[in-house]
Amino acid sequence: MSHNDLPLLLFGDQLGPHFRTGHEHRQVVLVESMAALRRKPYHRQKLHLVLSGLRHLAAELGDRAVVLTSGTYRQALRDLGRPVVVFEPSSHAAQALVDRMQAEGLVAEVLPSPAFALSRAEFARWARGRERFLMEDFYRDQRRRFDVLMDAGEPVGGRWNFDADNREAPPSGTTRLGMPEPWWPEEDAIDASVRRDLDAWSLPTVGRDGPRLFVITRQEAVQALRRFIDERLRSFGPYEDAVLARDWTMAHSLLSVPLNHGLLQPLEVVRAAEQAHRETGLPLAGVEGFVRQVLGWREYVWHLYWHYGPDYLEHNRFGASMPLPDWWMELRPGHIRAACLRTALEGVRERGWVHHIQRLMVLGNHALQRGYDPKALNDWFATAFVDGTPWVMPVNVIGMSQHADGGRIATKPYLSGGAYLNRMTDHCRGCWFNPKLRRGDRACPFTAGYWAWLDRHEQLVAGNHRMARAVQSLRRLDDIAAVAEQEAERDVF
């Protein structure tokens, strides 16, 4: 039976133009589901973005759009009175819902998602027969398959990987990188309606409301991409891993929100970066670093989300079971003395966004050292960040950041002491703690926490050759028992 004349239901993260190509004749159904908005304590600005995106798309589509404001998706489709066609949803929970709606006749057909360069069927073919899914192997095949930064079958510049060139410490003597600003959206009457509704609904949100900082329409996304490629990408590579307390964007693209809402297609993004390298000579190291993130990491975490399935969330290699503290959950970092941790949590509270190194080496590192429950942490990242989605988290949080999967994703835990943070950030200069100290009132919680964590888990990591030096250094510490005791009792961070 042909479903060609049935309406297309778009979920809140499927707002892009590529979802419409070939579907121009269809009505588009958009649902503002109160049950979905209320499900968890999301960041207020995250809910704003979702509603703003849906309403802007509805306004753009005019008569083609049918907006349903029902309690649940199922109720909305029952009210609609016609089955719909949908694209593959982006989470296990949404998949279960679609399966159920299909069984009930509310969904007639599920189309493959065009939101990623590689389809799930192609990934399944790639994964067949492999025991390990190394990101580097996946990434190189992505480059070959989509012919990105390739010359006659070889990587442009003769190298696949420029990571080593992309790890500069922040420039000294300055508090900002001095980059041209990202492209900022301007709020309009639709944003005002969203803000009014969110005020009236009193949902269980976290974080502050504030001006909309992230792009959420196709038109905005295209402008933000252009500005990044033309003016900011040149500094993305070298300072990718650096943190300056007063420069929250550094040279990052801020494109995860439009990418995760389907407003930009990953291939369009990486081809724009490649073109800038080929036509304007933008340095290859930075361009390759950016392509690696979008065509490599992003696609890799999406496919492994489906490949590993929901059970992956249950991994807990280090038996970490500490509940996330209230000040963390509620984004109240006021009493935190460690400048790096306070700044990162303040960033989450103010914007629902901090950049990769703050997520991995500050927030994730702290959580690992303090033994926070990895699954609860995974959930927290998904709700507190404006770009948080169920699919992006497991590999990043359970795998990369917490090493809870025992090394399926990363060869060693992303654990570091204050020395790393002192080198890669400008936080330590004005911090109450001293990154060189592991004992006493001023002992840096990251430095002391590093040794205490190694001491607790020495047996589990001793066999990992990438941890060998750290374990040897641990064994030379004559005060480790005192450090471990101090950290077990620490309540000042």
Ligand SMILES: Cc1cc2nc3c(=O)[nH]c(=O)nc-3n(C[C@H](O)[C@H](O)[C@H](O)COP(=O)(O)OP(=O)(O)OC[C@H]3O[C@@H](n4cnc5c(N)ncnc54)[C@H](O)[C@@H]3O)c2cc1C
């Ligand atoms: C603990 C932790 C939590 C994270 N949570 C999220 C999240 O909620 N949503 C999210 O999209 N990314 C997440 N990431 C990945 C990465 O930190 C963000 O994509 C990035 O910080 C978003 O900012 P940006 O758009 O300026 O990225 P840029 O630094 O400019 O990078 C460009 C793009 O590459 C992609 N990318 C880069 N690294 C990754 C990665 N590891 N996984 C997936 N995509 C990647 C993103 O789409 C990003 O927009 C997380 C990483 C860690 C370690």
